[in-house]
Amino acid sequence: MSGAFAALRGQLREAAAAFADGPDALEGILLGLVDDVDRAVAEPLEIFPVCHHSPASAVAMARRLREKQPKVVYLELCEDMAPLLTELRNCRLPVAVQAFATEVDGFPADWAPLSVVAPITEASAEYQAIAYALDTPGVELVLVDRSADHVFQWDERTAAGTPADRGTPPAEEEAALHGDAVGVEIGGLRPRFAELEEHLLRHGKVRHWSEWWHQYVELPLGDSDHDTYRQVMLLIGSLFRRLAPGDPHQVRVDEDRERYMWTRMREHLAASAADPADCLYVCGAFHAASRVAEFGAGGADGFAISPRSASTWQYGLIPSSHAAIEAQFGLAAGSVSIAATEWTKNLKRTKVKPFRLTGQAGTPARKKPAALPDPVPDVVPSDHLSGFLRRPPVLDQLDEDELMGWSVEIVRAARRNGYLASTADAIAVFETSILLAGMRERAKPTPYDFQDAAVTCIEKDVVPGRRDVRRLVEIMLGGDRIGQVGYDALPPLARDVHDRLAPLGLKLQQRGVRRALLDVAARPELGPCSDVLWMLRYLMPPGAARPIMGERRLGERPIQESWDLALGTHQRALIELGYEGVSVEQVLEQRLRRAAYHPRATAATVLEAVEDATLYLGSARLAGELGARALEVLATERTVDGAPEVLSRVRRLLAFYRTSEPALPRWIERFVKTGYAHYCTLLPTAFADEEAGVGQVAAMLGFLFGMESLALSLGCDRAQLELSVAGSHPEEPSKVALLWAARVQLGRMSRAQLRARCAELLSSPLVLPAYPRYLSGFVHALVPAPGLADFVVEAVSHAFADLPDTVLLPWLPTLITTLRAQGAELVPLLVREAGRLFPGRLAALDEWVPPWRAGAEPSAPPEITPATGAGAALLAEHPATCEAVATLLGWPVDWEEATPAGVALLDRYPGTATALAEVLAGT
Known part of the structure; x- marks a missing residue:
């Protein structure tokens, strides 16, 4: 170790002895911090520690690049993203460099798609390094961090199968620009020790970490020289690293990343013969204070970098935004926008000229980059840390003009968004900002103080529009800038x-x-x-x-x-x-094929893919391939859940092919033939299965009856359907009614018998409460037998006409809810049929006779033939038979009347009497 920090080490030993029981209590931490700083400063390959999207880091980077003018810039960014950086010229920042993989090989299939993003803003040190390296002749930019593939190789998944380090997906549209991608940041600097962060926030009198960093790091380092900035950032990185919890996986990932980067840098130095003194290593302050053996240009070798998986990675640029960056990396809302404003202030105050890519969108085009001044010779590093730590904080003087401008502008913005703000509110915001800053022991209100004051004085617990005052302050102080990827990129x-x-x-x-x-x-x-x-x-x-x-x-x-x-x-x-294809047609075809061959695909979903292939692509080839797949899936299904969708899609496809093609495709003929046999086999089970709804069973019958003519022409046997219906014995009332309708459709039951059964249901007090469910079955029967619409109208009319009010009124809600829940799509058919049967005018209603009753009226009296007399004599000879028949038909039996029951019976049915007399005469 060098002796540059000897005085600081002595001060820290004294501090450890004063604040603890002995010098050994804190020596391991305090002196270890200095050792980390000394080690990094003494490294021949200059290490430049940065913080993610920090304006102080960006200003220090721009200043150092102009002073040192390195020939090689090593950057902590995924090495496989290097070819994309030149495309930043065609974009408007902020944007994110993205690696994307849909074809996963080497990772679990449920991880797909894999996505890694690295957002870049103008107020970031990494952009300054990229712009300098790409626009300066003779400078090489080398990305040294692990590849996107290694990000997932080293990823520890949770039990739910999601990456443990993924950011929380934001709710707002702007914040969702990164989706659920894994974020890669350069210099994520935040305490991993929760108690330390809580201690800093409490004693700093701030609400969140972004405000603490702005107040106690950004502002003091904004005007500092290079050595002071560098040593302070190294000290912070070392502090947060040494006080981090000992999570074995996280520690291993951090150290492996550092070994990875130093290994890549030594490989490049050996291959290019570059002088480490002409190089600059830009990395996060957390990794700059590394203690791995591979640290440094002369560090140990032997770290084995695992090969990448066989996954196919695609690379591109996607738009980003301040809100997306804040949400993905856990920053406070508005902090990146405030950092962008602070970046602009720092440039004006320090007179530092930033680097910008030539032709960068949103900037004036330049033919060539401006010439750089001569580099400044490096000096021997000295201890700047002691003076910085002993220096009292500089209290900025209140800038009344700036604060007043903020107060007036926020009131104007509040008015535009529906708040009842006035000049008095502007004054209140101004004074409250000064008051809050004084309570927090700072003379100049920060943007966060102003934001709190504006919320307190203007919002008043009422948000008239979609934006609250806090959001309005963020917009006013910089706004959520949203990037754009140019056409060429x-x-x-x-x-x-x-x-x-x-x-x-x-x-x-x-x-x-x-x-x-x-x-x-x-x-x-x-x-x-x-x-x-x-x-x-x-x-x-x-x-x-x-x-x-x-x-x-x-x-x-x-x-x-x-x-x-x-x-x-x-x-x-x-x-x-x-990333999925070179044309939308190719991507659509891949999506349809993927959906059809998914392990959980059903016949309905595959038929949907067939319909979409025909509708959007007009591809008979793809439709035939997917149709064959639908046939395979249908043959393996053992449930009828998808029967309604299968029926509707097959009907649409058949109608399309019959009107647009000279002949039906081979696949749909096979599908109808197989579906006929398949549903015939499942029909008895579906009728008896409690989990199979009446809608599914009705759809099966709709397929069987609707496709019957085509199926029979293709070689199917109608006896299979008859046996299937005969073997069905449902117990649920709606399915019973559906079975009766199927028998009527097959000719195994007449309408008269069906009417008689309905009349029997209406006459039974025990069955009456379940009658709405029978009606539901009749309504669903319109799917396989739409010709029964008039009968269903008749059945409902009989219920309304014959039931007493004491039964009808409590039953009506059940009827309505049943029809709405189970037959909503079929009710319009009933309404149309009722409109056809019932009179169109109110005046005609009194004289209107229902068609089902008009057919039951007696016909004109028949002409009595000689055979009638023979029948009368026959009945007189057999009075017991006459009485039995008359009783069965409901006629009174009284032989004392002038017209006996038998004679009246013969008068009513002369044809029967004549036929019977002829038979008897022949015998």
Whole structure:
């Protein structure tokens, strides 16, 4: 160790003896901190410690790069992301460099897709290093951190199967730009010891860590020289490292990352013969204070880097935002926006000229980078840490003009968002900010003090709009800047989408919603745009492409459509589509095939993929392949849960093929034939199964009766269906009614018998409470037998006509809820049938006779033939038979009347009497 920090070591020994029982109590920690700083400072390859998105780090980095002008910059960033950094010129920051893998090989399948992002803002030290290295001739940029593949190789998963170090997915749209990707940050500097962080926050009189860092690190280091900044950051990194809890996995990952980076740097030094004195190593302060044996240009060798897995990784840039960075890395809301504002202030105060990539979006284009001044010779490191630690904090003077400007601006913003704010509120915010700063022992209110004062004085527990005052302050002090990936940096698929949608004449790369009007009939060239939009609607998140007018159905072509497009807002989703293929058609085909061959795919989901392949791609080849897959899945199913969806999709596909193709595809013929036999086999079980709903059974019968003609033409046997229905014995009332309807459809039961059974149900007080469930079964019977609609109307009408009010009124709610829950899609059919049967005018209702009763009226008296007399004589000879028949038919038996029952019976049924007389005469 060097002697530069000898005086500091002596002071710390005295402090340890004064604050503890003996010098050994704190010596291991306090002197270890100095040893870590001394070791890092003495390293020939200069280590530059940084903090993630810290304006003080960015200013110190820009200043040091102009002074030292290194020939090689080693950067703590995933090494496989290096080719993407030049594309930052085509973007507007903040953006995130992303590694994405959908084809996973070497990891569990349920981890897919794998995603790693490294967000980059302008107010960050890493961007300054990247801009310097890429725009300065003769400078090499080398990324030395573990690859994206190693991030997951070293990842310890929780029991639920998610990465243990993933950030919490944010709720807001802007914060969701990173999705559930694993975040990689340069210099994540925060205490891992919860008690230490709580102690710092309590004694610093701040609410959260971002405010503590801003007050006690950012502001003091904003004007410091290079050596002071470097030693303070190393000290903080060493402190947080030594007081971190001893999680074995986390410690191993941290140390392996450091071994990985130093191994890569030594390999590059050996291969390039670069002088370590001409190099700069940019890393997080936590890793700069490393104690591994591989530390340093002359460190130990022997760390074996494991090979990457066989997973296929794709790389690209995605838009980022301040809110996304804050949410992913656990920072306070608005802290990154405040850091961006502080970065601008630091540049004005220190006169440091930052580095920016030539042609960077949002900046004036320059033909070539500005020439750098001559480098400043390095000096021997000295102890700047002692003076910094002994120096009392500098109390900034109150800037009344700045604070007054903030107060006026926040009141103006509050008014625009519905708050009843006035000039008095501006004064109150101004005074309260000064009061809060004084209570927290600082002369100048920080943005966080001002934010608290604004919430206290303006919000008053009422938020009239969607933005609260805290959010308004964040917007006012810098806003949630959202980056954008330029056209040239987009993957081929995203560029192809923008090219194919160019005829719309909209600026689709901008954020926000754009309304697209497509008159395809008048402008046929917009037809391909419609095709692309419907595929994007299928592939992208809701809201990216939303149809307002128009729909796409099988066999139909668009005439006019209206769309709300937000491709700029959902740029990340569009970019990630580019990782799956080179065109939207290819990605859609892969998605459909993946859904069809999923282990949990059902026949309904595979048929959905077939329909989508026909609807969006018009691919008969893909539809045939997926149709064959649907046949395989259907043959293995043992439940009928998906029967309704299978029925509806097969009906649509059959209607489409019959109207657009000269012959049905082979796969759908085989599907109908197999489905007929399959559902015939499952029908008795489904009728008896309590878990199978009446809707599923009705859909099975709908398939069997609806596809019967086609199935029989393909070689199926109708006897199989008859045996299946005959072997079904349900007990649930709705299924019993459904079985009766199936027997009527098969001709095994007449309508008269069905009416008689319904009348019997209505006449039985014990069965009456279950009658709504029988009606539910009849309603569902309209799926396999739509011709029974008039009978169902008749059954409901009989219930309303024959039941007394004491029974009908309590029963009506049950009837309505039953129909709504179990037959909502079939009720319109009943309404149309009722409209056909019932009179259209109120005046005609009094004289209206229901059709089912009109058919029961007696016909005109028949003409008495000679055979009738023979029948009368026959009945007179056999009075007992006459009485039995008359009693059975409900006629009175009284031989004393002028017209005996038998004669009246013969008058009523002359044809029967004549036939019987002829038979007897022949015998």
